[in-house]
Amino acid sequence: MNNEFQLKLQLYKEGKLKQKEVEEIECEIDKFIAIMDYLNEEDKAFWKELKQQLPTGNGEETKLAKPLKRKVNLRILMMTAISVFSALIIIIFLYFLSSNIVSSLFGLTFKESYVKRDAMVQLTQIFHPQYDSHKSSVEKSLFAQQKICVSLDNTVGNTVIDETEVTVKYSFGKPVKSETAVFPLLPMDGFALLSDQESDPISGFKILEDTPQGTTAKIFIEFNKALTPQQLKENFITQMNTVGTTTLEITPLAAIGSEFVLANPSYYMFTPVFPYDSDNTNGLEGNDLRQNQYESMNDTAHKESFIGNLNLIKSNQELLQVMYYEDMFENINIDDLIKHVENNGVEYVGVYISANSKELLKLKDNPMIHCLRVENIVVW
Template identity: 20%
Template structure:
């Protein structure tokens, strides 16, 4: 549309055109109206024709394609959001476990729990693995027992934390005599002098006598009296054997029951210092001092330690107070050495009863 015609049309609407020119404009407008009517009719006819020509199958396919594309778009948006959220949660999880060395403390809980609640069991630093997830933390450890002069692999524990809460460990044992998941009186191997013996091995000394000359053994020894750990060496004086672990009197062992009345497993500490600097019983301090440090540390994580240990009650506050007031005294523990050397303790008046643990061929 030219500018001249627009100007003429404006004059027409304002009534400023001569009659002859106004008639020409009206004829042009009639032509435009007829043209617009024809265009509208043709478009309407084409639309109706296209709708009538589409079969139901094609319409369904078009709708299905639309739904599928919508679902794909939604899934893509969800994946994109998850890809953005996952790194944020991962970083937050690392910050959570790294804050105030939380992860290091949680690693120490199963380590120190094993040393004080598992007689004659030790760990190797290279066999301790840790894995972080989204607010989860997993510690896997291989457990060893000293039998003779060799550390025999007993199995492995897998401890999983959800935030700070420790789940019951997954324990995989490869030894012939693994401990019970939940110990009870009839599985007891160490007895306080005032405790009633419920699981005496009447043939233990005879078994040692029948073992071949070239064997070494792990033996649980219960004493007739409480003694200081430092004096325990006098019991094996002159014999080619060694103490591996001391069971400590904490005021509850005579009854063998926790403050709540449940079965109370023994606690104690290694008799020999560990040459590895990472160990909680290294050469830095005497083992009895490090034992007390372990108890104080675990008291702040007693719920986790109780979930991890075979023992279902630890009563650490009571035990710590008792030891502080009465000193460290042992009622037995674990020794190892040649079977025939241990047999020489049969007539020792200090010994109340024994229980045989692992036995191996000569490695002394």
């Protein structure tokens, strides 16, 4: 605590404290000086009075001195207690004031925390397409320590299959530690286009055929060739939308190099800047139109969304290395990937689909399916 007090005095001498902080510390110092002056004056008056009352003889006069001695001891104890209490008050005040100063100088501001949290939500949706993220939070503690937490749940229909969370600790505005157990990414060797796997488009449908009417299933489909967003719509979504009552949820998957398989969540729903500043309003205009184009599987909208997500990965490599592992980008040149997508668009190698189990059987003879796997089946 002595070092913190020296730091506070140094900042005060150098004039680096805010006016409000200067006034607060000067006020506390004035209070302490006033208390000490008062105690010193009381002490002088007390000793003067005591000196006048002390007897000059022996015997009975000595007996009178004993109560005075006790009074002196009590006075000393009282003065010591007041001094300790006053010092403790000042130390506690300086501790929290130092914490506030350090946090304001080196920690994430409210706006920065908002953007960092939103970026972490988007990144978890990119790297964990089997989960949805509906909740996130920022926790603050003393001396520029913060935690960003993103809750993830795997939901089919109205049933939560499993849920988890990703938590990253920030210190002085930098991600330093993941407080989440190892969270596996999608394996590359599970995709036919990226490994030598035999085609199996039938066995998954046998499970769907045996499901009761009214159940909802989540399936994972590997394509036998890469598809553009428009091709995915023509070969799968249009085929599934023949019944208006069908609730259809899709999450297309793209590969980056030979390292990762990622989702392409809409970048138009992500806010890379604090959205409530008037200076940032213009940058977010037009997102509603782009979102509508994205939902209708427009090739250009999906390409621009994927480029935005790749740029987000590029600018948050330090965070991702804390969340997963240190050398995860060792063999990846993200600039080359962005350039490739700019020239060729985004191509999907697979998709997650959630829909009525019987409606999914309409895909049984789809020639684009290399393999189908049933992830979950729920009644409600």
